[in-house]
Amino acid sequence: MTALPSWRESPARRAILDFVARVTTPGQPDFVDAADRIAVFDNDGTLWSEKPFYVQGLFGFDRVRALAADHPEWHETQPFRAVLENDMETLAAGGMEALATLIMASHAHITTDDFATIVMDWLRTARHPRFGQPFDRMIYQPMLELLRYLEAHGFRCHIVSGGGIEFIRTFSQATYGIPPEQVIGSSITTRYQLIDGRPALMREAELDFLNDNAGKPVGINRFLGRRPLAAFGNSDGDFEMLEWVTAGDGPRLGMLLHHTDAAREYAYDRESSVGRLARGLDEGPARGWTIIDMAKDWARVFPFD
Amino acid sequence: MTALPSWRESPARRAILDFVARVTTPGQPDFVDAADRIAVFDNDGTLWSEKPFYVQGLFGFDRVRALAADHPEWHETQPFRAVLENDMETLAAGGMEALATLIMASHAHITTDDFATIVMDWLRTARHPRFGQPFDRMIYQPMLELLRYLEAHGFRCHIVSGGGIEFIRTFSQATYGIPPEQVIGSSITTRYQLIDGRPALMREAELDFLNDNAGKPVGINRFLGRRPLAAFGNSDGDFEMLEWVTAGDGPRLGMLLHHTDAAREYAYDRESSVGRLARGLDEGPARGWTIIDMAKDWARVFPFD
Structure with missing residues (x-):
């Protein structure tokens, strides 16, 4: 069986296969112990669709x-x-x-x-207004394959989202195969209290942590205490995460998904109010980051395609 | 080989063995999937010595x-x-x-x-003033055996400490076999910034989160998104953690280590400024929590004994 079957032969697919081979081949100079094989994935626009709105x-x-x-x-x-x-x-x-x-x-x-x-x-x-699908089916088949491919090579994959950590945890296991403790996200304050004598955690109307932009490296460090080897995003909210991850020693992989596919999904970047991508397109390639071209690089977008 | 060799035959040892058998025996009514087998351990006074001072x-x-x-x-x-x-x-x-x-x-x-x-x-x-040992050897041999025993039965063990998360992470793997991502603790704010063009996380003189007392259930929920099955502590700072864990459905294990051994370690509880234990002694037994009597229940305290 071919690896990553929904990825067309492309620089993006090649970058993934090469990187994984480098860090997982025993005896090679860039070999990395399984404990340090950590990959982080943005959620909105990277693992599932964020249009017409989050x-x-x-x-x-x-x-x-x-x-x-x-x-x-x-x-x-x-x-x-x-x-x-x-x-x-x-x-x-x-x-x-x-x-x-x-x-x-x-x-x-x-x-x-x-x-x-x-x-x-x-x-x-709830149903997606254009596709009529439940939102937890509006996920990208190539990214699902990437999660499983990395796991098969000893990686642990974490979601690192600007979205709410407790929102994502309700579906991450069933939808992506990612357990709740591997989800990092924004949070509001929770407070421990007894309700009729039973302990509960009450959600308060107060921002606890905004896990976006420069908050993403902070959130990853807080939850994992390690710098990941690979980072996948799609917007300028992921810029600092990719910057921090790819500044580490040894081989690192940074990839940005460019939404170029109005026919099968959506096409947007610099002018979008949701998932704006400008700085990443301008500076990413010179930093060694790979831009995934959805229309060109993916043979299939959604599992239901 | 006998399980938990440094634990004398005692109600505490029996409570551990019985609990693990109940939740890990396939086909039994209290069987729990491996994904939900989570145990949490306080650090100071539970995994290592906290006297004469933290x-x-x-x-x-x-x-x-x-x-x-x-x-x-x-x-x-x-x-x-x-x-x-x-x-x-x-x-x-x-x-x-x-x-x-x-x-x-x-x-x-x-x-x-x-x-x-x-x-x-x-x-x-640095050396311990009484024992002359490095502090990362002032750890409790029976608790090390307990960590390994639980792991051998499919549990993931997390440290949940009032101490600093980044302090503990520097030694948790080498000292306890607990990787950094399984450490939850108090934190000061960190800020992402570029220093000479290289990304760094700067520690600021500002409290981010105090992971003690009612903060422990909040911290566990934030990091794991699940309620653990078992909790081990030694002071009233662990009270809410045990309360929350043992209020869950099905079998739960809550244990408090009572420092009763002035000869081999220290004896302290209600009047101690470090690791004060009063409410746990008063209310724990009626809540089904097991009190570990260090002097009686442990055949050996430190690995170097």
Whole structure:
């Protein structure tokens, strides 16, 4: 069986195979012990689709709609009103600040267990507006093959996302085969408390850590205490992660997925409000990073293709 | 070969063997998949000795002495002056606040790589004042056997310490066989930055997270996203960790090490400023937790005994 069957013969596929051979062939100068074979993957736009909008954002919008009956004031308050009126223009104009407000209101004041249940229920019923698929099927077949290929060569693969750690953990095992302890992400504060005498972890409306941009190397170091060998991303939010990983000694692999495929998925980069990729395209190649061209390099995009 | 050879036949040893048999015997009602077999261990006073004082505190004192030439003001400022004059009474009176001040001054303004080098150098030369041993040999042989016994039965063992995560990670693999990604601890803020064009993580003099008391369940949930099956501690700082772990469904194991052995190690509990254990002794047994009596239950304390 050929390795990485959904990857066309390309510089990207060749870069992966060469790198893995270099660090896993015993007796070779670049051989790396299995304990240090760590690969990190961004999630939105790298493992699954982030268009037309971040999946967790869509979850937050639906959650605001579900909670609106208890919050009559939201009909008069932005950015809630924009969600309830499906006013995407106002929402987009509100930027990350509006999104953060919605995330806090829709993700907090609830225990971690209840939050996980709500996310899993939502994932069972919500559908992608263009493809009509559950969001946890909007994942990239070539990246699934890459996860398994690296694992077969002794790597541990970690998700390192700007998205919420507890959101991703609800589906990472079933969707990607990545267990919850191998997910690193942004977080809101949780507080230990007794509810009717039983211990619970309550999610508070307070940002704990933003695992994006320069936060990604910080998050990886906090969770793993090691510098990974390989990093995969798709936006400028992954720039510092790739920079830190590929600055390590010995062979390192840094790859950025360029969304070039309007027909099978989406085409976007410099001007996109979601998953903006500009600096990575400009500086990546000179830094030795490989740009994956989705349209050219992937024979297949989604498992359902 | 007998399991846990340094544990005398005792209710504590029996509780461990019974628990492991229940959750690892296929076909039995309490069988637990290997992925969920997680055990958490406090470090200070549970895996290694914390008397006469926390090892990391002693490191901090030595580091203040080493840095004092660059800080003439410390000779006139508490708690630094107390360290430089070996005035343990003033230091003890300063409590946790004085210790925090010393930790910030002695652990920050340095990259994570440089910090690790300094800790490892210190561990090579520093000696325990009573036993004359390197501190990373002041570890409990019965607990080492317990770590290996649990691993042999499919458990992953994590350290969950109030001490500094980056301090413990410098020796956890060599000393306990626990890799850095299985260490959870307190942290100061680290910031990603370029130094002469090379990426580095700089340690800042700012508390990021205090992984003690109610912080322990929060820290475990953040790092693992699962509730462990078994928890081992020795002080009231471990109370909430044991409470949360043993409140889970199915069989759970909670154990507290009671330091009762002034001859071979130390005897302390309710009145100790280090590793105080009072509530755990009072409430633990009724909660089904097992108290390990060091003097009675352990045939051997240290590997060098």
